[in-house]
Amino acid sequence: xxxxxxxxxxxxxxxxxxxxxxxxxxxxxxxxxxxxxxxxxxxxxxxxxxxxxxxxxxxxxxxxxxxxxxxxxxxxxxxxxxxxxxxxxxxxxxxxxxxxxxxxxxxxxxxxxxxxxxxxxxxxxxxxxxxxxxxxxxxxxxxxxxxxxxxxxxxxxxxxxxxxxxxxxxxxxxxxxxxxxxxxxxxxxxxxxxxxxxxxxxxxxxxxxxxxxxxxxxxxxxxxxxxxxxxxxxxxxxxxxxxxxxxxxxxxxxxxxxxxxxxxxxxxxxxxxxxxxxxxxxx
Amino acid sequence: xxxxxxxxxxxxxxxxxxxxxxxxxxxxxxxxxxxxxxxxxxxxxxxxxxxxxxxxxxxxxxxxxxxxxxxxxxxxxxxxxxxxxxxxxxxxxxxxxxxxxxxxxxxxxxxxxxxxxxxxxxxxxxxxxxxxxxxxxxxxxxxxxxxxxxxxxxxxxxxxxxxxxxxxxxxxxxxxxxxxxxxxxxxxxxxxxxxxxxxxxxxxxxxxxxxxxxxxxxxxxxxxxxxxxxxxxxxxxxxxxxxxxx
Numbered sequence: 001x002x003x004x005x006x007x008x009x010x011x012x013x014x015x016x017x018x019x020x021x022x023x024x025x026x027x028x029x030x031x032x033x034x035x036x037x038x039x040x041x042x043x044x045x046x047x048x049x050x051x052x053x054x055x056x057x058x059x060x061x062x063x064x065x066x067x068x069x070x071x072x073x074x075x076x077x078x079x080x081x082x083x084x085x086x087x088x089x090x091x092x093x094x095x096x097x098x099x100x101x102x103x104x105x106x107x108x109x110x111x112x113x114x115x116x117x118x119x120x121x122x123x124x125x126x127x128x129x130x131x132x133x134x135x136x137x138x139x140x141x142x143x144x145x146x147x148x149x150x151x152x153x154x155x156x157x158x159x160x161x162x163x164x165x166x167x168x169x170x171x172x173x174x175x176x177x178x179x180x181x182x183x184x185x186x187x188x189x190x191x192x193x194x195x196x197x198x199x200x201x202x203x204x205x206x207x208x209x210x211x212x213x214x215x216x217x218x219x220x221x222x223x224x225x226x227x228x229x230x231x232x233x234x235x236x237x238x239x240x241x242x243x244x245x246x247x248x249x250x251x252x253x254x255x256x257x258x259x260x261x262x263x264x265x266x267x268x269x270x271x272x273x274x275x276x277x278x279x280x281x282x283x
Numbered sequence: 284x285x286x287x288x289x290x291x292x293x294x295x296x297x298x299x300x301x302x303x304x305x306x307x308x309x310x311x312x313x314x315x316x317x318x319x320x321x322x323x324x325x326x327x328x329x330x331x332x333x334x335x336x337x338x339x340x341x342x343x344x345x346x347x348x349x350x351x352x353x354x355x356x357x358x359x360x361x362x363x364x365x366x367x368x369x370x371x372x373x374x375x376x377x378x379x380x381x382x383x384x385x386x387x388x389x390x391x392x393x394x395x396x397x398x399x400x401x402x403x404x405x406x407x408x409x410x411x412x413x414x415x416x417x418x419x420x421x422x423x424x425x426x427x428x429x430x431x432x433x434x435x436x437x438x439x440x441x442x443x444x445x446x447x448x449x450x451x452x453x454x455x456x457x458x459x460x461x462x463x464x465x466x467x468x469x470x471x472x473x474x475x476x477x478x479x480x481x482x483x484x485x486x487x488x489x490x491x492x493x494x495x496x497x498x499x500x501x502x503x504x505x506x507x508x509x510x511x512x513x514x515x516x517x518x519x520x521x522x523x524x525x526x527x528x529x
Contacts, residue, residue, distance in 0.1 A: 092476055095483030100289040119483035151381070153463060156473070157480030174383075175473070176463040181369065185463050188372035190381045 038080065039230045040104045045083045046233075048073055049097065050107040052088040053178060056199055056257045058108050060088065065107070068257035069126065073107040073224075075249045076240035091157055095119050098225050104233060109222030111159040121230075122223035123237045128265040129219035131160055132201035134194040136186060137212050141193045144217050147171045150192035153182035163219050164195050183208070202259045218267065242272070251276045296486040303478050303490040311471035312494055318388055318456040318470060323449060325392025330399025335429065337404045348400070355397035360458060364390045368462040383468060387459040395452050402448060406441035407433050439513055446506040450499045471495070 036043035050065050051058045058067045065086040077084035087103060094106055098120050111129060112122040133152070135141040141150065148170045154161050156175035164171055174191055176182040179200055185191045187208070194204070201213045226234040244250050254264055255278040263281035336348030355363060367390035371378060379385025410433045418428040438445075457472035464473055475491035 092479040092488075093485060096293045096485055099483075100293060113481075115481055116483045151465070156460060156464075157477055172465050174463040174465045175460070175469075175477070177461050181365070181461060181463065184369045184373055188369070189377070190372055190463065 038082065038233045038236050040082065040233060041101055045085050046077050046080065046104045047085040047087065047102075048105055048107040049089040049094050049103040050086050051091065054108070055203070056259075067107075068253055069107045069109060071253050071257070072126065072244065072250065073105075075244045075253070076237060079240040079243050080236050095225055099227050101227060104230075105224045105226050105237065107224075110225050111220050112223050113159060116225070120225040121228050121234055122225055123234060123241060125221040125223050125268065125271055126241065128221050128267040128271075129159075130198040130216040130265055131163070131195060131219050132198055132216050133214040134186065134196065134201050134204050134211050135192060135214075136189075137210050139192060140212050141214060143214050144168065144195070146214070147193050147195070151190075152193040152195050153185050153191040154195050155179060155182065160195055160197075160219060167217070179204070186211070199258055199262055202262060206259065218265070221267070221271075245272050245275050248276060251278055254278055293485050294489050296484050299478075299482055299484055299486045300490040303475065303487040306474050306478075307471050307491060307494055310467060311469060311474045311491070314468065314470040315453065315456050315472075315494075316498070318384060318391070318459060319449075319453050321384065321388035322391035322395060322456065323452050325388060326395035326399050326448075326452060329393060329396025330403050331434070333396060333400030334403035334407060337400060338407060352397045352400050355394050356401070360394060360455060361461060363394045364458050364461050366390075367393060383459065383462045383464060387456075387462050390462075391452065391455050391458070395448065395455065398448055398451070399445065402441050402444045403437065405444075406437035408437075409440055410436045439510075442506060442510045442513075446503060449502065453495065453498060 038046070040046045050067075050070060052060045052065075054067070056067050058065070058069050060066065065088070070086065074084050086107065089097065089103075091108075094103075094108065095110070095116060096119065097103055098106060105123075109126050109129070110116065110122070116122075131144075133141050133144045133147055141147050144164070145168060147164070148168050151172040151174055152164065153174050153176050154164065156177055161173050161175070164173060174185070176185060179196065182191070182194050182196070183204060186194045187210075194201075196204070197219075198216050205211045205213045224237060226237060251264065258278075260280070264275065264277055269275050269277060333348050333352060336344050337352065339345045339348075358366075364387070368383075368386040371386060371389075372381075379389075407429075414432060414436070415428055418432045419425070423431065456470055459470055460473045460476070464470075469477070471491045471494050472488075475487040478487035479485055
């Protein structure tokens with residue numbers, strides 16, 4: 001009795017599948033044409049995934065994407081003579097969707113770990129991560145190592161989790177979905193410290209007079225992800241990055257977006273000879 | 284063919300799914316079930332009390348219950364969890380110390396209680412007036428009529444709707460991550476999301492999805508069977524033949 005409808009359903013599924021496949025085939029043919037030598041998803045534009053919640057690197061301001069890496073990728077796109085397009089996304093689906101050609105790259109400095117290198121390629125570094133331990137002044141953790149035996153809040157999925165666990169094995173890491181939830185927990189005394197990137201840490205200390213931050217430790221190089229089957233695009237992004245570093249745009253934008261007292265990481269300057277330190281930053 | 288390969292790589296990366304399963308089984312499943320039971324118990328108690336309040340003749344009792352249900356059913360779950368789970372400790376009410384599960388179970392229970400209240404109210408109000416009048420005329424007090432007659436009959440009638448709500452509680456437990464989780468405290472969804480981020484693939488989420496189905500589908504069938512049993516009594520075949528009795 002149910003055989004007929006089932007067969008019909010399979011038929012519909014097969015048609016849908018065939019349609020999907022032919023569409024995919026069209027997309028592939030397009031990407032290979034001469035008009036789009038970079039191999040971006042749409043000729044003449046480059047689409048970036050970005051994070052809407054990572055101030056001041058990648059966030060939304062007045063309904064528009066804003067931040068250091070947004071403006072840096074805009075400058076890079078101008079060098080590549082393509083129009084940048086930005087889509088907000090969560091971190092978990094960012095790299096899979098770049099591999100699947102939903103986005104060309106991400107305006108988000110991603111730590112290039114071995115597991116992630118299996119999924120996408122990465123450009124040369126856009127920065128080197130630096131992290132600080134934030135704590136309450138009345139129970140201050142003066143260094144990252146002082147978190148031994150304590151409970152520390154870190155944003156979930158962050159590469160800072162394995163970093164801190166490797167450095168301070170006796171620490172208890174408590175994962176929170178975002179920096180606001182972590183900061184609430186620190187204020188409420190649910191955790192003893194909060195381990196986060198340097199700019200976020202300084203931002204927190206400015207907003208909360210009862211917080212204090214430890215000196216920074218390095219967490220590794222961050223880069224922009226690109227699909228493995230788009231070597232031309234990766235090379236174009238690398239070249240564009242080199243040229244925005246050479247013409248001083250990188251330093252200018254870094255200076256514009258980062259709180260005073262945050263210097264361009266020494267590792268970054270060592271990696272790109274000729275990269276200028278921001279004015280007024282010590283070393 | 285590329286498109287299908289991408290879907291397979293993204294969602295159905297078999298080695299990655301298989302390597303996520305042990306952690307889900309050892310750590311996540313127990314935590315999910317534990318949190319579900321805690322939150323459900325709180326939700327049931329809150330729901331029955333609120334339902335009684337919603338049906339009260341006294342305005343002073345009815346109105347606060349009405350407001351509670353309207354507000355907690357109307358707010359996004361994430362906001363309610365933050366308000367209760369992070370609001371309490373921020374206000375200095377560290378009732379559960381730094382035990383995240385206490386705050387999470389309370390927040391989910393208080394939230395789900397609002398939904399359950401309306402389910403219970405519809406069940407209790409569906410109990411025929413005649414039955415209640417019969418109980419009252421036998422000399423049962425209003426409270427005893429409620430406890431002995433209305434609640435048991437009403438509860439039975441809303442069992443299917445309640446099962447649906449339990450399934451929502453199971454899925455709500457995924458929101459515990461909002462309140463911060465230490466290693467060993469992560470429930471299934473948190474484990475899957477972390478593994479997804481670290482491996483840049485959504486397959487671990489599919490692995491967690493399988494476990495949610497393993498819990499929710501048998502639960503639905505078990506409750507349906509229980510419901511049928513209560514409606515129809517034991518299977519007829521178990522009764523002795525009429526002739527033998529005669």
